[in-house]
Amino acid sequence: MDRSELERAKCLRVILDLEINFYPNIDCAFCATQSIPVLIPSSVFFLAVAEIGLAIDYQLLVMFFSFTLFSSKILNTFWKSEWRLYCST
Structure with missing residues (x-):
């Protein structure tokens, strides 16, 4: 105001x-x-808001790395199968 x-x-x-x-x-x-x-x-809520922000950041990190590991396994499987197809012909 x-x-x-x-x-x-x-x-x-x-x-x-x-x-x-x-x-x-x-x-x-x-x-x-x-x-x-x-x-x-x-100011009473300052610590709670900061903790929620850290928890959200941590969850995003976990989701990012789990997706990265999952997608790398899928890509490795895909490339190996594709490589076998090209080498066998």
Whole structure:
């Protein structure tokens, strides 16, 4: 919320910012001058979000390497069988 939106909200008493993207999207300086508390619990979720990101990265790595190993076995089998066909004729 920028300054113009905050000025229009005359009955605003508190802001609870639940976004976890850590982007400063609220004019906290203006809220402080108007005595409007801004509650941002995103720092509580920081470790959980980081762990989820690492888990997703790990899973992608496992999937990539298992696909690479599987596809290399298939390609080796294919090339060996093709090579036998060409050598036998």
